[in-house]
Amino acid sequence: MAKAYDHLFKLLLIGDSGVGKTCLIIRFAEDNFNNTYISTIGIDFKIRTVDIEGKKIKLQVWDTAGQERFKTITTAYYRGAMGIILVYDITDEKSFENIQNWMKSIKENASAGVERLLLGNKCDMEAKRKVQKEQADKLAREHGIRFFETSAKSSMNVDEAFSSLARDILLKSGSRRSGNSNKSPSTDLKTCDKKNTNKCSLG
Numbered sequence: 436m437a438k439a440y441d442h443l444f445k446l447l448l449i450g451d452s453g454v455g456k457t458c459l460i461i462r463f464a465e466d467n468f469n470n471t472y473i474s475t476i477g478i479d480f481k482i483r484t485v486d487i488e489g490k491k492i493k494l495q496v497w498d499t500a501g502q503e504r505f506k507t508i509t510t511a512y513y514r515g516a517m518g519i520i521l522v523y524d525i526t527d528e529k530s531f532e533n534i535q536n537w538m539k540s541i542k543e544n545a546s547a548g549v550e551r552l553l554l555g556n557k558c559d560m561e562a563k564r565k566v567q568k569e570q571a572d573k574l575a576r577e578h579g580i581r582f583f584e585t586s587a588k589s590s591m592n593v594d595e596a597f598s599s600l601a602r603d604i605l606l607k608s609g610s611r612r613s614g615n616s617n618k619s620p621s622t623d624l625k626t627c628d629k630k631n632t633n634k635c636s637l638g
């Protein structure tokens with residue numbers, strides 16, 4: 436029987452408790468949203484297969500608990516991740532400030548060369564916004580990673596964000612195989628919006 440997918444990518448979501456990690460995964464994997472908040476205990480995952488550049492990519496998306504008391508369990512999963520999504524809540528300044536700590540945690544626990552992506556979630560709550568888009572744009576540039584504002588509630592940019600990360604991992608694995616992994620730092624500087632990332636379709 437033919438294999439149902441060409442690649443399996445393991446992704447991990449991290450960020451403060453309550454920023455919407457679980458909701459983003461549920462929106463992406465099941466196209467659903469629930470307003471009730473049930474804090475994640477430890478770790479969990481969901482799967483969705485997407486079609487990118489003619490390849491079937493099976494995404495295994497791991498959801499971590501944001502609460503400090505689960506840190507020992509959750510950091511143990513960083514090493515196996517090929518892509519890590521850092522999430523903050525645009526209505527919660529502290530969750531944005533903490534992104535620096537989550538970045539540090541990636542440095543200490545993840546594999547070198549892991550692809551990272553920054554998401555400012557709950558962008559449907561414009562009236563309660565505390566973190567300006569420009570602040571996050573700047574942070575993403577400093578770290579040479581992509582940035583999206585998303586809403587798990589309205590589904591704004593959710594598919595785009597996951598697809599763009601999967602695409603970056605795919606491109607990276609391709610260039611590594613062809614022995615062309617010496618990307619200059621400038622090509623790592625990417626900030627994006629919906630316009631320049633829609634080269635992938637989702638299945």
Ligand SMILES: Nc1nc2c(ncn2[C@@H]2O[C@H](COP(=O)(O)OP(=O)(O)OP(=O)(O)O)[C@@H](O)[C@H]2O)c(=O)[nH]1
Pocket residue numbers: 450451452453454455456457458459469470471472473474475476499500501502556557558559560585586587588589
């Ligand atoms: N308005 C709005 N609310 C959201 C959005 N995403 C999540 N929420 C709400 O925010 C709360 C927390 O969402 P979760 O997805 O459980 O947060 P989490 O980051 O997984 O939290 P932990 O499991 O504790 O780490 C819930 O009440 C959600 O309904 C969004 O995009 N917009």
